Amino acid sequence: MGSVAQPFKKPIPYEFKDSSLIDTRSLIGGQWVGAASGKTFKLTDPEDDGEICDIADLDGEDTRRAIEAASQAFETYKLTPHRERRWLMRKWGDLIKANREDLAALNTLELGMPYTESLAKVQYAVDFVDWFEGAVERTFGETIPAFRGSNRILTIRQPQGVVACITPWNSPLAMVTRKVGAAIAAGNTVVCKPAPETPLCAIALAKLFERAGGPPGVFNIVTTSPANTPAVGHQLCSHNAIRHLSFTGSTAVGKMLNTECAKTIKKTSLELGGLAPFIAFEDADVDKAVAGLITSKFRSSGQTCVCANRIYVHSSILDKFADALSEGVKKTFTYGSVWDKKVNFGPLYAGKGIAKVAAHLDDSLKNGAKVHSGGRDDRAGPNFFPPTVLKGGRVGMKFMEEETFGPLAFLVPFDTEEEVIKMANTADVGLAAYFYTEDISRLWRVSEALKVGMVGVRVGLVSAAEAPFGGVLESGLGREGGIAALEEYLDIKSITIGL
Numbered sequence: 388m389g390s391v392a393q394p395f396k397k398p399i400p401y402e403f404k405d406s407s408l409i410d411t412r413s414l415i416g417g418q419w420v421g422a423a424s425g426k427t428f429k430l431t432d433p434e435d436d437g438e439i440c441d442i443a444d445l446d447g448e449d450t451r452r453a454i455e456a457a458s459q460a461f462e463t464y465k466l467t468p469h470r471e472r473r474w475l476m477r478k479w480g481d482l483i484k485a486n487r488e489d490l491a492a493l494n495t496l497e498l499g500m501p502y503t504e505s506l507a508k509v510q511y512a513v514d515f516v517d518w519f520e521g522a523v524e525r526t527f528g529e530t531i532p533a534f535r536g537s538n539r540i541l542t543i544r545q546p547q548g549v550v551a552c553i554t555p556w557n558s559p560l561a562m563v564t565r566k567v568g569a570a571i572a573a574g575n576t577v578v579c580k581p582a583p584e585t586p587l588c589a590i591a592l593a594k595l596f597e598r599a600g601g602p603p604g605v606f607n608i609v610t611t612s613p614a615n616t617p618a619v620g621h622q623l624c625s626h627n628a629i630r631h632l633s634f635t636g637s638t639a640v641g642k643m644l645n646t647e648c649a650k651t652i653k654k655t656s657l658e659l660g661g662l663a664p665f666i667a668f669e670d671a672d673v674d675k676a677v678a679g680l681i682t683s684k685f686r687s688s689g690q691t692c693v694c695a696n697r698i699y700v701h702s703s704i705l706d707k708f709a710d711a712l713s714e715g716v717k718k719t720f721t722y723g724s725v726w727d728k729k730v731n732f733g734p735l736y737a738g739k740g741i742a743k744v745a746a747h748l749d750d751s752l753k754n755g756a757k758v759h760s761g762g763r764d765d766r767a768g769p770n771f772f773p774p775t776v777l778k779g780g781r782v783g784m785k786f787m788e789e790e791t792f793g794p795l796a797f798l799v800p801f802d803t804e805e806e807v808i809k810m811a812n813t814a815d816v817g818l819a820a821y822f823y824t825e826d827i828s829r830l831w832r833v834s835e836a837l838k839v840g841m842v843g844v845r846v847g848l849v850s851a852a853e854a855p856f857g858g859v860l861e862s863g864l865g866r867e868g869g870i871a872a873l874e875e876y877l878d879i880k881s882i883t884i885g886l
């Protein structure tokens with residue numbers, strides 16, 4: 388990638404093929420607008436903390452306008468034939484694919500993710516659009532035998548109205564397509580509030596949606612700073628026209644928004660935090676288990692809600708496992724500029740990520756854990772933390788109770804299946820879990836026993852557009868993707884007909 392003419396305040400080593408995808412404004416009712424107050428906030432690059440650009444800082448009042456535009460658009464959009472919505476999804480998906488490099492560059496710029504990994508994220512994002520395209524025409528109703536012989540009962544599925552989509556910084560493309568795509572495919576209109584850290588990807592996706600022929604007001608974007616976020620959130624949770632809030636983010640914020648939405652009885656889909664257990668049983672194929680753990684633990688530098696957090700390794704294979712993991716990490720990852728195509732491990736998202744990782748590391752070391760490989764090293768940038776393997780993890784340490792959201796692999800020994808299931812199931816959250824065994828009976832037993840929404844058996848990646856994604860307990864409510872992808876965004880209406 389050569390040096391370039393710059394659309395941003397800081398130079399980046401990438402030349403956009405279509406710089407009209409870049410915008411710093413919000414989208415309300417088909418108009419690209421700034422905040423009515425004229426305010427903006429600064430967007431910074433997590434790789435070096437450099438300033439990228441100023442983004443429109445919308446407030447509660449601007450958000451109300453976006454909700455009203457979406458509400459008005461719903462009145463006509465809800466009548467769009469299913470096949471037309473299918474074509475819209477197809478066109479949007481095709482445009483995302485055609486602009487994959489620019490979208491990957493935006494993902495790299497605002498998230499600090501290596502460019503090669505960002506390309507894979509564009510694919511993951513468009514997988515949802517493709518999946519919803521296939522689902523649009525299959526939102527069937529049923530006919531139901533009635534107790535009263537003279538009646539006939541049938542059901543239809545109808546869009547709900549305006550859906551608020553609040554997305555996190557750690558997945559700026561796929562979390563938008565997973566929520567907005569499903570809601571719109573089902574016939575709803577949307578107000579999307581991307582994370583203040585990563586608005587450019589959401590904006591570019593909305594531009595492509597417009598180009599695909601998406602009608603004005605169907606997909607609205609409200610960009611906002613952390614300071615204005617509570618006011619925007621309040622408007623999204625309290626306005627009567629919003630009938631569904633779809634949120635991905637932390638459990639603490641999810642609980643708060645859910646409480647606020649209860650006052651106007653909104654449906655909520657909540658994809659919240661995890662604390663994923665990863666179990667390597669004594670009969671595991673160690674090489675495969677290590678490869679799976681590297682994927683699960685270190686994907687996005689450890690910053691996903693489904694990353695392994697509590698890694699239980701049978702005592703009989705612990706030393707071999709730790710050595711193989713350290714060796715695997717060394718062979719797998721290359722560090723350097725996130726724009727270098729050979730680099731596949733990037734920085735953490737800024738200061739708050741580093742602080743949490745450092746706190747978990749210090750707490751474990753103070754309580755007897757030992758670094759097996761890696762450890763603090765900021766030579767590749769102020770927000771860089773290398774993949775680190777630790778032995779001696781145990782109950783009571785911070786990482787056993789809260790997500791590290793970073794690349795620390797704490798290995799915790801165990802001796803029996805019963806003991807490890809009990810430890811895995813002690814958390815208040817239950818999103819994903821992974822385990823490795825070669826025993827078919829154990830495969831079923833353990834899959835059924837784990838209190839989570841998603842289990843990976845002999846795989847380190849469970850995220851896919853075709854698989855239902857979501858958690859149990861305090862990891863959230865509802866499922867995204869999968870066969871019932873659009874169900875989440877449709878209401879069932881029964882119609883009883885007397886003959």
Ligand SMILES: NC(=O)c1ccc[n+]([C@@H]2O[C@H](COP(=O)([O-])OP(=O)(O)OC[C@H]3O[C@@H](n4cnc5c(N)ncnc54)[C@H](O)[C@@H]3O)[C@@H](O)[C@H]2O)c1
Pocket residue numbers: 553554555556557558580581582583616617619620621635636637638640641644657658659660661691692693790792818
């Ligand atoms: N289950 C999932 O699918 C999933 C996916 C990604 C991230 N996460 C979780 O998200 C967390 C990391 O993201 P984060 O720190 O940005 O989470 P966060 O909850 O602080 O932020 C998520 C989103 O909520 C918004 N937000 C925050 N306060 C709000 C308020 N008062 N009103 C309205 N919106 C508000 C943020 O601006 C952002 O858009 C981790 O705990 C991770 O596990 C979960």
Ligand SMILES: N[C@@H](CC=O)C(=O)O
Pocket residue numbers: 557558561690691692693850
């Ligand atoms: N983006 C992640 C989820 C949360 O971080 C995924 O879909 O796997």
